[in-house]
Amino acid sequence: MPTLNSIPIDKLARLIGTPHCPAIIDVQTDEDFEADPHLIPGAVRRPFAGVADWGPEFLGRSAVIVCQKGLKLSHGVAAWLRHAGVPAESLEGGAIAWREAGLPMVPAARLPARDRQNRTLWVTRARPKIDRIACPWLIRRFVDPNAVFLFVTPSEVQGVADRFGATPFDIESPDAFWSHRGERCTFDVMVEEFGLGAIESLARLAVIVRGADTGRLDLAPEAPGLLAASLGLSRMYADDLEQLEAGMLLYDAFYRWCRDATDETHNWTSHRPSKPAGRA
Structure with a gap:
């Protein structure tokens, strides 16, 4: 059963590459990201602790938030964004689930x-x-x-x-x-x-x-x-x-x-x- 305020990885995968894809925001800690420095296609990195500052730039768009496992960081940031008027969901399973599903990821080094x-x-x-x-x-x-x-x-x-x-x-x-x-x-x-x-x-x-x-x-x-x-x-x-x-x-x-x-x-x-x- 899908988690409340979350999106399954297969649904996001179908949206990527289309004009109506939501903003994909990677909020993994630097330590977690450096352990596997790859991004879901189209994702941007933002610090989870600064969501109150950078959140307004996503007004007018929906957003999917990605952390390492799809737990507290992504759910917390998504909640903050919804508070700011940005429809936001957490990616189920986070970056780890995306990787384990064999879905493509963009190397940050490129x-x-x-x-x-x-x-x-x-x-x-x-x-x-x-x-x-x-x-x-x-x-x-x-x-x-x-x-x-x-x-x-x-x-x-x-x-x-x-x-x-x-x-x-x-x-x-x-x-x-x-x-x-x-x-x-x-x-x-x-x-x-x-x-x-x-x-x-x-x-x-x-x-x-x-x-x-x-x-x-x-x-x-x-x-x-x-x-x-x-x-x-x-x-x-x-x-x-x-x-x-x-x-x-x-x-x-x-x-x-x-x-x-x-x-x-x-x-x-x-x-x-x-x-x-x-x-x-």
Whole structure:
């Protein structure tokens, strides 16, 4: 029987990656977290003792609170948040139960440093098409919902990264960590490095993105469609950030197809005109 004011791990797993996923807040003690420094996809770390200070930033959203075992820390923080007007639940079994269920976790060592507002900051080339929209979608849905993306002149990416403490991605540099590797595109690399490769729907989406981004449209029947939609968006929006917001919806749709609808077909058939009376 579910515990009062709690959410089962399988239910949260279905919400992760979707636009309506609640805020996932990891409040494990530093000692507990350092024993297994991984985060549930999309989770942010907050100190449990400071909930009265940071709680208001989640107003307008629902939240799931994660501690090591799903006991006093998560239930206490969830209660504080509800007091502050934030609908909040504790994750049943906590991080340990999530791990034991074999569900994916993001290694903290792969996360870039955060700014003063606790956001990761990324920079890439302006006028995105495929990888530079797909990667921000992946980051916001599975890594950091509050991530900030800067689109700049290609020649200035590294300089902006150095001056503003941003992490460059999808750039043409032999030293770039978050970029193409061999035949794999940057989206492939992020799925792997963030520990998300076991999510079957993401693995399927990665093949589609790779095919569209590298010109190998034969990799997946859906790759030409993604390429066409991506090029269309790039013509519709002069502002890169507006294009990113529109692209989020595009990748939400592709992800849900990959997860829930690959076996579904459109079964409507047109009706042939009836034959005129008296004709065979």
